[in-house]
Amino acid sequence: MILITLLAILMGSGVLAWAVAPFSKQGAKWIALLALLIDLVLVSSIWINSGGDITMGSESNWIRSVKFNWIPDFGMTFHLAMDGISLVMTALTFFLGVISIIVSWNTIEKDLGFFLFNILWLLAGITGVFLAMDMMLFYFFWEIMLVPMYFVMVIWGHEKSRYAGWKFFLFTQISGLMMLLSILGLYLYHGSQTGTYSFNYADLLTALPGGALSFWLMCGFLIAFLVKLPTLPFHSWLPDAYAESPSAGSIIIAGLMSKTAAYGLLRFVVPLFPDAARDFATPAMLIGAAAILYGAKLSFAQRNLKRLIAFSSFSHMGFILVGVFSFSAFGYQGVLMQMVAHGLSIAALFIISEFIFERIGTFDLEEMGGFWKKMSNMGGFTLVFVMASLGLPGLANFVAEFLILAGAWQYDAVLATLATLGLIVSVTYSLRILQKIFHQSSQTKVDELVDLNPREWLVLGSLTVAILWLGFFPQSVVKVAQPAFDRLGKNIESLNNGKIGMAEPYDGLLKGNKVEKETKEGGISW
């Protein structure tokens, strides 16, 4: 029931905030903030109660689960369930939700009530995506995310937000329809095979299509997820949408919405289409590596700070693809860690860019410089997140990238090497952020700048604590998610029926690699 409560609180308070706003703006803001805080506390209590030691019964593989009939005639169920992966992701959702409300506290003047309504429903949609275990319900939440996001972008965004909004809507809507087709295809195939027509995830897993059908159905899902992630060659909507959104919009779209795609790859593509996914692994990792490098190159060339950060996000999402298709325990854990770490760091960078915009009215890097003199606190925080972006150890992003790349190396050393080059190129754009804004010679009147106020301090401070904590104690996330990944690994293994390849590296890691003596003639062992 608690899962429904989580959603109900968000949706209900969204309506309430909208209703209250005409009478009391402060009241509306507090309603939104409290709703998110309550959800955050609820999720944290689940996390703490499960003590990190999540034992899952043989019957249910979920920490929490709730299931009703929805439209029984069509085999649709209202099934929400939470395992370690969803737990971590919902916690991130509420955390960034709180942050995004605090960030917009004083900046949204126009239609505050409707804004809060959109933000809360948007977050509800995202939460639903992380919890839904019925494909129709999943699709429903997937679409729910879209409309409020469009409004947030277009109504409260920057100059060219109408264009950005349309582009975003077209890309995600078209790709979403592809996924709907695949869902229906899967439904019909499963029904024709077993006689029971069901959209339920657990049911669908029992009879999976093979061969070409599996491949084409997977493509529908893949396109939806790769567009949302986004990755090559579907990233074209990203710089506009990310850069033109208001700060809360940027935080949610970059920090959370892109993670729903990563989550979808892990939750649906790999388990539902194991063979097709395995066949697609090499191209997928190649796309991932290309996106890492191409995104970094684009990022480096930007003059607009927000577009620079947007492209860096595109680059970092390449790691997700590489990790998911490495089919290794390292890769999966790395992907989850990357979802969290990148969510935090990209949110922080966008927040910083908006703080600067509020002070000097532009995102143009050429008009910045020497800001450290007056804003050393902001500079210090920026340093932390710039270092996160280039993967400095001690910050969560390093753990993520290390695990993903180490996992990828188990699958294919050459592809892993290509992706690892991303660690070099990320230096070029990341340092550009820091140096162009805070070092080098100053362009605008630096003396008029004021450093962070307490509210801004709180936002960046809490993000810093989170990213440092996960950098030094990533085990808190790893431990919670491990059972879910074990299950994922086992699923793949059993579906593979002893076929080697995909399950092997995973298996090898769990049992400890047998090291074999290599002879001089034997050559390289991987």
Next chain:
Amino acid sequence: MNISDILWLIPSLPLLGFLILAFFGKRIPRNLIPIIGTGVIGISALITIFVGLSFLGNSTPGAVIEQHLWTWFSIGNFHPEITLHLDALSLVFIFVITFVGTLIHMFSSEYMKEDEGYSRFFAYMNLFVFSMLILVLSNDLLLLYLGWEGVGLCSFLLIGFYYGDKKNAESNAYAARKSFLVTRIGDTSMILGFFLLVKTFNTLNISEILKAAPDVWTSDSTTAILAAALLLGGALGKSAQLPLQTWLPDAMAGPSPVSALIHAATMVTAGVYLLTRTYVLFELAPSVQLIVAIIGGLTLFLASCSALVQRDIKRVLAYSTISQIGYMFLAIGVGAWSAAVFHFMIHAFFKALLFLGAGAIILALHHEQDMFKMGGLRKKLPVIFWTFLFGSAALASIPLVTAGFYSKDAILWYSFASVKGGVWLWVLGSVSALLTSIYTFRMVFLTFYGEQKTEISHYPGMAIKIPLVILGVLSLIAGFIELPHNFGHFSLFGDFMNTMLPAAVLQDPVGISEGVLQVVAGLLALLGLYMAWQMYGKENATRRVSDMPFSAGMTRFLANGWDFDKLYNIVFVRPLVWLAKIDEKDFVDGIYRRIGWFNLEMNETFSRSQNGKMRYYLMGIGLGAFIILTLILAL
């Protein structure tokens, strides 16, 4: 009290100092800043000495002290630990880091006094010391990498320390990011090496890997070579060796104490540490070890040539550092592990001294760094002169009386006599020893002799003099703890190191006796001194930039470090920047934009046909009917 229980204090104190200064630096009184900054390192040094004494006092050979703090993460059987690990090698390193670090911090308290970023400076320096200590106290490569990147970050921040400098803001920022990027190339190679090790051993624990490696890999098997080569890449970047040496001369943009601590005494020798720490992997890959020797030999030669023709006193020292680390690599390459570590320690003393001395001179002369605008400081700044002279003598390895002689002599001997050595490596090392002596005394004579050209604006106080004197004394006497074999058997340091590192294997028999080579080395150093005196020192010396028989073009070529920067610019930087520039708008987006444009165009075209005139519609229907009928009939 158990030493394994207080080990954590050694890195934690500098971290504490960093946190205090980072969060409260603006609020605490200015004169308290250096006390905190230096104090934490000083206490760390005292604890190190205490730990070191008890380690030496009651340990069996090869003893190890470990303090487990927590497990970083744990996936399957892979669980990197946050564990501090003290053995003979780490002990030497933490001693140098904390001890020399304390002296340099003390020096900085006066050197940086007038600077706006006083607390920022000490915060970064403390963070650096913390990272460096983690680097050398870790027994897990992943934790080592944390320290490794941490020192890189601090190096970046401190090179770009003068971000607001009116004249040099851009070039300082450039130097800072160049250092980060170039070392990152090496680091990436290193982390690829980690992936390979994880795949093979399912752990990054150094002791376990070293123990398992000989059972898994045969000598010079492909994987062994690859693993060693990838790790070597990291060492080359950090230690500024060919082909990744180009960042170090530019790194001199930072304040002088930074150059002393980071770019001379500690961080740049991290590569030496890494190779020594993982020596088994290199012993298993003799071909990579040979490459180490060759890279070391070439680097030390190229860099000492460049040092000959510099005008900037700090750049002389920068090239000299590259070249001296080249000696350490040479030693590693010929399997003389303990000689490399010994030279690391001695080099830390005299090079830190020289950088501090140079800093004191620069401070005295209104931040003038050009040696050709200096001169005649011998009488005015006697303490600086004498200590600088001691450091220079050690760098030039003037025989018998300097520590540098003993450490460098050992390397030259092994480069000749080890089974992995050879006469060519010895020739490279010896010729460079001559060049070293020349450029060192060129620097001394240009700075302290001749006429005085710039007024002195600042006379050093105690905080500057004390570190100089201590390091000066060490530069002379520290070598006596490890005497050459033919001087009687007194080798404290070597014995200590050989409790964990293999001794070099000598050829049997060696063609020339150790004594002869020592005499040659000693004579070369003295010859260099004499030549420098002739060209730069005596009354009527010419004191030109280069008194070598070099043309102007050649001088420029050498001064620019053999134009590696130019080469890399043409080969890497410009093409990549060009690529970024031409595709700033993203051609993929262009494709979608064209699809959008096409649709709009079509929309316009077809809307034009909807013009409300009956005859057009009739014509359209007729034309359509005609085409369809024709098609049907034709089929």
